Amino acid sequence: MYIVDYKKFDVINGKGLRHSLFTSGCTHHCKGCFNAATWNFEYGTLYTQELEDRIIADLNMPDVRIAGLSILGGEPFQNVEGLLSLTSRVRSECPGKDIWIWSGYTFEEIVSEPAKLELLSRCDVLIDGKFVLEQRNLKLKWRGSENQRVLDVKKSLREEKAVLLS
Incomplete structure (x- = not known):
C-alpha cells in the first residue's frame, strides 16, 4: 500500500484534533x-x-488530546489489507480514540463484501458515497457533495441500515 500523506494535528477531517492518513489508489x-x-x-x-x-505513538501523545484517526484517500476500501493492521492496533493500543473513514463506496456496498466489512467494523464514522460535482456544496461538514452521508458505523451495523451520525 502507498500513502499520499500523513498529517498530524488535522482539524478539518473529522471531529476534534486528529491525525489523518491519506491512502493512494x-x-x-x-x-x-x-x-x-x-x-x-x-x-x-x-x-x-x-x-x-x-x-500509534502520535495517537497516544501525552499532554495532547487527540480525538482519533481519519483515513481518507484515494479510496481506503481499495487498500483494505494494508489498513487492517493499523485499525486493529488503534482499537487495541489507543483507548478512547475513534476512527473516521471516507469512501466513494456506499455503506450498502461496503457491507456486501466481507473484507470491506471487516475494515468498516473497526471504524466509528463513515463518510460514504462518490463525490458528485453537480451536488457539490462547500458548506457541508466533512463531505463535498449532497449525496454523501456521515454515518454512525456502530449503529448502522447494529440496525443493518445506514444511520446518520447525530
Whole structure:
C-alpha cells in the first residue's frame, strides 16, 4: 500500500484534533475530484511498519488530546489489507480514540463484501458515497457533495441500515 500523506494535528477531517492518513489508489475517478493525483495506486510513499508505529505513538501523545484517526484517500476500501493492521492496533493500543473513514463506496456496498466489512467494523464514522460535482456544496461538514452521508458505523451495523451520525 502507498500513502499520499500523513498529517498530524488535522482539524478539518473529522471531529476534534486528529491525525489523518491519506491512502493512494482509487478507481472511482469522480468528476471534479480535488485529489485526483491519489487515483494512482503507487503515488506517494510506501506504507511501512515504522509509519504505522509512528501513527500509534502520535495517537497516544501525552499532554495532547487527540480525538482519533481519519483515513481518507484515494479510496481506503481499495487498500483494505494494508489498513487492517493499523485499525486493529488503534482499537487495541489507543483507548478512547475513534476512527473516521471516507469512501466513494456506499455503506450498502461496503457491507456486501466481507473484507470491506471487516475494515468498516473497526471504524466509528463513515463518510460514504462518490463525490458528485453537480451536488457539490462547500458548506457541508466533512463531505463535498449532497449525496454523501456521515454515518454512525456502530449503529448502522447494529440496525443493518445506514444511520446518520447525530
